[in-house]
Amino acid sequence: MADLQSYATLFLVFLVTALLVRTLFLKSQTKVRLPPSPMALPILGHLHLLGPLPHQAFHKLSKRYGPLISLRLGSVPCIVASSPQTAKEFLKTHELAFSSRPQNIAVGHLTYGTCGFAFAPYGPYWKFMKKLCVSELLGGRTIDQFEPVRREEMRSFVKLLLEKSKAQETGVNLSRELSNLTNNVVSRMAMSKRSSRTEGEADEVRVVVQAVANLVGTFNLGDYLGFFRKFDVQGFGKRIKDVHKRFDVIMERIIKEHEEERKKEKGGNGVKDFLDTLLDISEDDNAEIRLRREDIKGFIMDLFVAGTDTSSVTSQWALSELINNPIMCEKARKEIDSVVGKNRLVEESDIANLPYLQAIIKETFRLHPASPISLRQCTQDCKIKGYDIPANASVFINLWAIGRDPKYWDNSLEFRPERFMNDQNPTDVRGQYFHLLPFGSGRRGCPGATLALQVIHATVANMIQCFTWKVGHGEGNAKVDMKEGPGLTLPRAQPLVCVPVARLHPFPCIEI
Ligand code: HEM
Ligand SMILES: *[C@@H]1O[C@H](CO)[C@@H](O)[C@H](O)[C@H]1NC(C)=O
Ligand SMILES: *[C@@H]1O[C@H](CO)[C@@H](O)[C@H](O)[C@H]1NC(C)=O
Numbered sequence: 001m002a003d004l005q006s007y008a009t010l011f012l013v014f015l016v017t018a019l020l021v022r023t024l025f026l027k028s029q030t031k032v033r034l035p036p037s038p039m040a041l042p043i044l045g046h047l048h049l050l051g052p053l054p055h056q057a058f059h060k061l062s063k064r065y066g067p068l069i070s071l072r073l074g075s076v077p078c079i080v081a082s083s084p085q086t087a088k089e090f091l092k093t094h095e096l097a098f099s100s101r102p103q104n105i106a107v108g109h110l111t112y113g114t115c116g117f118a119f120a121p122y123g124p125y126w127k128f129m130k131k132l133c134v135s136e137l138l139g140g141r142t143i144d145q146f147e148p149v150r151r152e153e154m155r156s157f158v159k160l161l162l163e164k165s166k167a168q169e170t171g172v173n174l175s176r177e178l179s180n181l182t183n184n185v186v187s188r189m190a191m192s193k194r195s196s197r198t199e200g201e202a203d204e205v206r207v208v209v210q211a212v213a214n215l216v217g218t219f220n221l222g223d224y225l226g227f228f229r230k231f232d233v234q235g236f237g238k239r240i241k242d243v244h245k246r247f248d249v250i251m252e253r254i255i256k257e258h259e260e261e262r263k264k265e266k267g268g269n270g271v272k273d274f275l276d277t278l279l280d281i282s283e284d285d286n287a288e289i290r291l292r293r294e295d296i297k298g299f300i301m302d303l304f305v306a307g308t309d310t311s312s313v314t315s316q317w318a319l320s321e322l323i324n325n326p327i328m329c330e331k332a333r334k335e336i337d338s339v340v341g342k343n344r345l346v347e348e349s350d351i352a353n354l355p356y357l358q359a360i361i362k363e364t365f366r367l368h369p370a371s372p373i374s375l376r377q378c379t380q381d382c383k384i385k386g387y388d389i390p391a392n393a394s395v396f397i398n399l400w401a402i403g404r405d406p407k408y409w410d411n412s413l414e415f416r417p418e419r420f421m422n423d424q425n426p427t428d429v430r431g432q433y434f435h436l437l438p439f440g441s442g443r444r445g446c447p448g449a450t451l452a453l454q455v456i457h458a459t460v461a462n463m464i465q466c467f468t469w470k471v472g473h474g475e476g477n478a479k480v481d482m483k484e485g486p487g488l489t490l491p492r493a494q495p496l497v498c499v500p501v502a503r504l505h506p507f508p509c510i511e512i
């Protein structure tokens, strides 16, 4: 009897141990199953595979290894997603695990060590600023309030083109003029500044913001290799500190001016610019979050970096495509002439009645998304399509590749706005349709889409309503070169320089 009992006990002990060993053993056995990956080099990992245009390099790799691949860039584990389905897994199905962005050296230094807004970790500060963007700064009501400001800037842009066309100059550098235009729009909305011969502040901001974009857009080896970080081989750290200092000096001056104005006219009833709203919140004791001066400066910098070149570059790509596709350009002009007429300029309120213009802009976003990669960070281990995505991995969602996916788009490399004209349910570009994601998707998607769409439609419409365009020095049917250059916002490799020829006689009077 006693023997039997001790046997039973022994058996139980054995069973429990066996189970325990088994689970322990199995645990060490369950290998992490990463998505497919090319051969890696020691130390560099896959860094050598990236060229100056990472979205193109990733696209090439995805053609060979599939829509979900894993890479090691130096010491950083990375995942690349290149199809609508994989994008949806990251941006929707597992959205919460991918709602932060990886930190990098440039961002850390430039945004006052606060990560600003665009790179803020998903948490209370980001949520507070996001709410502010959606309900106030970049929300529909504020955008409407600033419509007269944009109209004024648009008119002065058209006027400049008209002068150039009269002077029969060799050409207008649209890369420069469009970036001036979008910069003026954002800087008037953000802090009531524009560039002019007397007041150079918006110009100063534009130069600094360009420098910031170059730094953030440069592939900084220090982010991936500790050695480069320690010794700053590329001189990156120094350049960042210089740019940061320049931005800070300008911002401090503008903030002081605003503070003085505010003292003078307490309760004034002009339209508040973004800086006024932010200063209000920073002084409000009941605000959910007390904004510091650094937060305000970092946020304004983010708006400039995210909001100026993106819109300018998109308008450049649209006009480039239209110059190369004269039949489509003519069709868009006919639409404008029949809806708006020839006696006044296209206004933002006309856009809803110009479906072909809208199709042109969609097609431009499909082929030339100004922010070609959505950068996210994995904050908790998860499984996607049967593969393990480890916490802390950087995730690159290749929006550029998704727009060109031949599984979704017939003749995917051709510019054909008509593809959007007979949609049963019109494709939207704001993140509902995962095969066209120029603004990303989900809670971390672009908060500036409404503003960007107004500005881009109006700009392109005015450029083709008022002028016909010739390339370079205007001879023959020269084509625009469509090569992409390196940079944060998918810039053209060559600046877009072309000759405007006024097509409206008499020209609608432009009062400034
Ligand atoms: C053609 C114009 C634009 C394009 C193509 C574009 C595209 C994008 C994309 C793809 C993202 C990342 C989304 C994601 O990760 O899912 C983004 C983020 C952002 N964009 Fe835009 N954008 C444009 C214009 C603007 C404008 C005009 C503003 C504001 C003035 C703006 C402000 C921002 C900000 C602040 C973020 C960061 C949001 C966050 O991290 O929560 N963008 N944009
Ligand atoms: C056009 O403007 C861009 C951007 O400001 C500048 O980099 C470029 O040198 C200019 N090109 C010409 C031909 O003027
Ligand atoms: C930029 O725009 C402003 C306002 O329209 C204008 O006064 C200025 O001359 C422009 N600058 C350039 C370089 O075109």
Ligand SMILES: *[C@@H]1O[C@H](CO)[C@@H](O)[C@H](O)[C@H]1NC(C)=O
Binding pocket: 391, 392
């Ligand atoms: C992720 O990064 C954080 C902060 O750098 C670190 O504490 C954590 O251990 C990392 N997690 C993994 C799974 O590597």
